[in-house]
Amino acid sequence: MAVLSAQDLTLKYDQRCVVDGLTAEIPEGKVTMIVGANACGKSTLLRGLSRLLKPASGTVTLDGKDIHARPARELARTLGLLPQHPTAPDGIAVRDLVGRGRYPHQGFFRSWSTEDDAAVQRALEATETLELAERNVDELSGGQRQRVWIAMALAQETDVLLLDEPTTYLDLAHQVEVLDLVTDLNRKRGTTVAIVLHDLNLAARYADHVIAMKGGEIVALGDPITVVTEKLVRDVFGLESRVIPDPVSGTPLIIPIGRHHTAATELELVS
Amino acid sequence: MTTLESPAEMALDSNRTRKHWRELPSRVLTRTAVLALGVVVMFAIYVLLGSYTVTIPDFFKILIGLLTGGERIPGASFIVMENKLPRAVIGVMIGAAFGLSGGLFQTMLRNPLASPDVIGISYGASAAAVTAIVIFGATGPAVSAAALGGALGIAALIYAISRGPSLGSGGGNRGNAAGNRLILAGVGIAAALHAVVNFMMTRADIRTAADALVWLNGSLNSANWDRAGMLSLALLVLVPAVIALAGPLRILELGDDAAAGLGIRVGFTRLAVVVTAVALAAVATAAAGPVSFVAFLAGPIARRFTRKASLPASALVGALIVLTADYVAANLAPLLLDGTVLPVGVITGALGAPFLLWLLVTANRKDA
Numbered sequence: 001m002a003v004l005s006a007q008d009l010t011l012k013y014d015q016r017c018v019v020d021g022l023t024a025e026i027p028e029g030k031v032t033m034i035v036g037a038n039a040c041g042k043s044t045l046l047r048g049l050s051r052l053l054k055p056a057s058g059t060v061t062l063d064g065k066d067i068h069a070r071p072a073r074e075l076a077r078t079l080g081l082l083p084q085h086p087t088a089p090d091g092i093a094v095r096d097l098v099g100r101g102r103y104p105h106q107g108f109f110r111s112w113s114t115e116d117d118a119a120v121q122r123a124l125e126a127t128e129t130l131e132l133a134e135r136n137v138d139e140l141s142g143g144q145r146q147r148v149w150i151a152m153a154l155a156q157e158t159d160v161l162l163l164d165e166p167t168t169y170l171d172l173a174h175q176v177e178v179l180d181l182v183t184d185l186n187r188k189r190g191t192t193v194a195i196v197l198h199d200l201n202l203a204a205r206y207a208d209h210v211i212a213m214k215g216g217e218i219v220a221l222g223d224p225i226t227v228v229t230e231k232l233v234r235d236v237f238g239l240e241s242r243v244i245p246d247p248v249s250g251t252p253l254i255i256p257i258g259r260h261h262t263a264a265t266e267l268e269l270v271s
Numbered sequence: 272m273t274t275l276e277s278p279a280e281m282a283l284d285s286n287r288t289r290k291h292w293r294e295l296p297s298r299v300l301t302r303t304a305v306l307a308l309g310v311v312v313m314f315a316i317y318v319l320l321g322s323y324t325v326t327i328p329d330f331f332k333i334l335i336g337l338l339t340g341g342e343r344i345p346g347a348s349f350i351v352m353e354n355k356l357p358r359a360v361i362g363v364m365i366g367a368a369f370g371l372s373g374g375l376f377q378t379m380l381r382n383p384l385a386s387p388d389v390i391g392i393s394y395g396a397s398a399a400a401v402t403a404i405v406i407f408g409a410t411g412p413a414v415s416a417a418a419l420g421g422a423l424g425i426a427a428l429i430y431a432i433s434r435g436p437s438l439g440s441g442g443g444n445r446g447n448a449a450g451n452r453l454i455l456a457g458v459g460i461a462a463a464l465h466a467v468v469n470f471m472m473t474r475a476d477i478r479t480a481a482d483a484l485v486w487l488n489g490s491l492n493s494a495n496w497d498r499a500g501m502l503s504l505a506l507l508v509l510v511p512a513v514i515a516l517a518g519p520l521r522i523l524e525l526g527d528d529a530a531a532g533l534g535i536r537v538g539f540t541r542l543a544v545v546v547t548a549v550a551l552a553a554v555a556t557a558a559a560g561p562v563s564f565v566a567f568l569a570g571p572i573a574r575r576f577t578r579k580a581s582l583p584a585s586a587l588v589g590a591l592i593v594l595t596a597d598y599v600a601a602n603l604a605p606l607l608l609d610g611t612v613l614p615v616g617v618i619t620g621a622l623g624a625p626f627l628l629w630l631l632v633t634a635n636r637k638d639a
Contacts, residue, residue, distance in 0.1 A: 076534025083528030103522050104534040
């Protein structure tokens with residue numbers, strides 16, 4: 001069990017304030033999606049939650065304890081992070097890369113153990129990258145590579161996992177694949193997951209809990225069915241849209257309108 | 272290396288796959304062992320052969336004679352104990368120190384250009400040493416002390432400049448940007464220090480200038496046991512530091528954010544790596560002058576040979592380069608140049624540059 005929350009959190013880059021006095025909680029055992037327009041502070045919030053950015057004021061706590069007051073390595077056994085642009089060292093094999101996720105579990109004098117082997121094996125199986133295990137990461141496709149990075153984060157075996165735009169640069173099929181994988185992880189292991197995601201439709205479909213942000217503040221949060229509305233899309237993205245039930249999942253499906261089209265309901269009104 | 276079986280087949284036999292993986296690091300191990308053997312062989316050639324040849328039984332007789340205070344071989348005892356052996360020992364130590372220093376910089380900054388000779392640290396040592404020689408008439412240990420001080424001082428300055436206001440905070444790629452700033456600041460400062468060195472050389476009288484020039488080229492001529500002792504004391508502190516940093520450095524390779532997510536204190540680790548790498552380059556430079564290209568080349572050659580970035584391999588390659596180059600400088604160059612013995616840095620520079628170009632050309636063909 002692990003509850004990650006932010007109290008009155010203010011985050012700044014140099015002097016520029018990006019998140020100002022924000023209070024939020026990542027609900028335990030659920031998949032939370034953080035959505036919002038570009039530069040709304042959602043990635044910054046994730047950085048703040050994951051200890052990458054020291055708060056200018058306020059605190060981030062994990063199970064009630066300030067994350068900045070805990071030893072980095074101990075924290076990394078509970079709180080995992082997959083950043084937007086990790087770098088694979090030249091010529092590294094998939095299994096070796098995934099194995100580096102075990103770093104926080106190794107002591108100064110305790111080297112590789114059978115438990116580490118088993119964790120890597122489980123991560124490779126869960127992400128269906130076992131057949132890639134001996135390949136070089138450089139040789140993989142974008143989708144395969146992203147699965148390998150997720151495998152590394154899984155090998156860390158944390159109770160909370162934060163992912164910063166894990167579907168960027170992936171085609172639709174691979175996006176769905178990655179989100180399915182994260183959902184599996186949540187359902188099977190009870191991992192608390194928080195994801196910053198651009199695609200509002202996929203966020204609405206895969207989220208148990210949505211946090212919508214604008215200008216560094218939370219505009220709405222809760223169940224996607226109640227949160228994701230035409231009004232929210234207008235408020236957060238400045239976009240007119242229709243929101244209909246997703247024919248597959250019943251979750252909100254956003255249909256953007258744009259300048260060159262008219263919404264069907266209005267057409268019906270005209271005719 | 273990758274076997275061409277069907278994925279399903281490999282997945283089925285996961286035990287064997289795991290075994291295969293276990294064999295992977297052992298290739299690095301065997302290659303590293305080959306390098307270590309190479310250093311031992313080169314060390315033996317260096318001490319036993321050359322302008323004065325000693326047989327292996329004689330060598331042990333000399334060694335035992337010295338340790339037990341027994342019989343000495345006239346001439347040979349002196350040449351081996353006071354010249355060849357300390358020179359070889361110092362050669363191995365500075366080579367290893369330069370190799371480790373370059374390897375640390377290159378791994379941390381993810382940039383093959385990052386090495387103490389490129390980013391200006393060696394120039395800091397040179398400027399301070401030449402100033403000491405020309406202005407203060409310093410010799411021996413005083414020059415080494417000046418070089419050490421110069422290297423550390425300039426490194427601190429470069430680090431301060433490259434740090435700027437926002438290192439360690441900010442977006443995912445700023446870590447790399449900080450690395451590039453470090454390299455650029457170093458290149459800029461190196462140019463300024465180069466001017467200082469040239470200015471000093473034009474002010475010096477011809478004999479002092481000749482002394483300074485030998486030092487600037489990097490030379491093992493002044494090798495003696497005192498110097499070897501001081502160098503080994505420094506390495507006794509620095510090598511364990513490298514070993515302690517090797518694990519976190521492997522994680523830092525994944526990028527600053529990913530490393531922080533895995534529980535690395537990025538800012539602290541980065542600073543510790545810089546301090547260790549600078550100190551290694553500084554003590555090696557203090558002992559023998561800026562032997563060019565060793566720190567720069569050891570890492571890429573080691574990586575080419577073991578197919579993996581490896582700090583022990585970098586150290587061994589560094590030692591091998593210095594021993595071989597000094598052997599060539601002291602024994603083969605005189606045959607071609609009517610008896611002129613060259614400083615070791617001339618050989619590493621002359622062989623290093625074409626080798627670097629060869630690495631570039633073949634790397635482009637294969638990897639890019």
